[in-house]
Amino acid sequence: MKPPVPPAKRSIPFLALGGVWENDDVEAAENVLRAALRPDGNFFPLPEEAAFQSALAKHEGSAAAVVVNSCGTALDLCMLALDLKPGDEVIVPGLTFVCTAGAAVARGARVVFADVDPVTLCLSPAAVEAKITARTKAVIPVHFAGLACDIAGFDTLAQRHGVKIIYDAAHAVGTRYRGQGIGGAGLASCYSFQSNKNMTCLGEGGAVTTNDLVLAEKVRGLKTFGYVYGAQLRVTQIGFNYRMTKPQCAVGLTQLAKIDRVIAQRLERFVQMHALLEGVEEIIRPAGIEAGHGCHLYVARLDTDRLKCTRGEFLAQLKERWSVACAHHYPAVWTWEAFAGVDYDNRDTPVTQRAAQQVVSLPLFPSTTAEDVGYIAHAIKETVAAVKK
């Protein structure tokens, strides 16, 4: 029997807007830009903002949504709204983007890292509970890669200990938990519409969703200099300008209108990859690849003990020999040099420490073809065989 013909070489980059950014989005932005050319043109007021906010709240299942210019600023506003005092602690996962922890540090809290669940890689409510003290003010779980956290578990912690749960939902627009949107979970959720997320508002954007209308009002004020609009303009708190622009809000509407289709396409690619990697013992496949997963990232873990090589060596081979580019979500937050001078607690986080050395995000996007998925899986299997030789 002839050996199977290897697939023709392809180049697979990481980060593709294909299937996310389309002509209707360009038209939505262009309409706003062209309208501003008229003699009475202006980038204010923003009816698009109100429309985007109510569409987002509806889609994500929250009573209110406030759009801002990034998830980083959304988290910042939530930390501000908590009115943190010196000595207050905020519990976060270490396996996340730097700003999940940075938002708490920047507003004066001491960050306490709790471990992630070994199966889901989301923050573990049990690990959090072990670290709750009288100083704990809030917890920021991350819906990692688009998989919903154990929201019921965090609800229990909130009731039992009176801590506020603010979700980092940067990866999770469109994620479902027990069939429902995640936007009303906890006290608030912070979304990202930055360029490589499941939807984007011209490259940047974010939102806070909540069922707490008092918090929504506070965040709405803080994002716009503390203004309260009415017969007479008032400034009731010291705020900032964290607003999203008019063209971004217009694009948010077209992006949101197709998010379910985009996620369904992502899921198809994820499911295909999942099947192709089944039985490859050196690769730990992600959990929860099924309807409800937001499918932002397909984060596999390399079993580096079995492979007898580091992640860096594995990825270098994948890139050099097969032109497949992967990404790293994430190094443990406290390993960034900015944390060298920060007082934090990262005790009892073995799963995070190990996962941070093993995680590999595969280049799967709505525009990735079935052939691309087959090629990436083939490249991974060949690289596994090559490094074990």
Ligand SMILES: Cc1ncc(COP(=O)(O)O)c(C=O)c1O
């Ligand atoms: C988990 C997580 N939180 C927050 C952010 C920050 O999002 P933004 O760039 O919109 O500020 C990111 C960005 O990648 C992220 O991955």
